[in-house]
Amino acid sequence: MSQYGAYGQAKAGRSASQILSTYYLGTDLAKGDTSRQIRVLLRSASRVTVRGAASLVGSSRKLTPTATYVLRRSGGTVTLSSSKGKRIASAPTALRVAAPSGGAITVGGKALNGIPGGSYRGAVELRGSNVINQVALEDYVRGVVAGESPSSWPAAALQAQAIAARTYAVTTSRGAEFDQYPDTRSQVYRGVTGE
Secondary structure (H helix, E strand, O other), X not given: XXXXXXXXXXXXXXXXXXXXXXXXXXXXXXXXXXXXEEEEEEEEOOEEEEEOOOEEOXXXXXXXXXXXXXXXXXXXXXXXXXXXXXXXXXEOOEEEEEOOOOOOEEEOOEOOOOOEOOEEOOEEEEEOOEEEEEEEHHHXXXXXXXXXXXXXXXXXXXXXXXXXXXXXXXXXOOOOOOOEOXXXXXXXXXHHXXX
8 A cells, every 4th residue: 555645545535445455456454353462573583671570481480570681592581680680581482571561662773674773572583593572463553554554644544554454464374473563664663652
């Protein structure tokens, strides 16, 4: 879909469904499963710092959201440590930490979307050498729309962008480890910054 084309149509008074019908001939709008999780590759690294994590996924281990933690891959093992180096957990291939409900995790380093130290809802995982954000579909869409279209545009253009972003997210995948890139190879996903 052309964002500027959607903008022009919205300025001319067309609705989101009318805009979408211009680009996606022979399709109908329908409600889908919004409980899907989207896995976004933030960057490649063997070490990443995170802040804002409340729990270690798959365990009963609680984490302190105000603390900084380090996820590190060494050989075939991924470890979670405190910022002072105290080992908290390890796993053979991946570890995932989750934000508290309604919160976000700040990820150290510059992501593929160009954002240094970005904040992301959901969970952050170090799998091999990939830093992956696993996020609920609707939170993913919130992080995409402003990355693809200026928020000052007419509502119909933004609604069309949200529908197109949601559809793209659930119908494409980049492989076994992640579904989307956070840049123009998929959709521009800026996490909390884009909301």
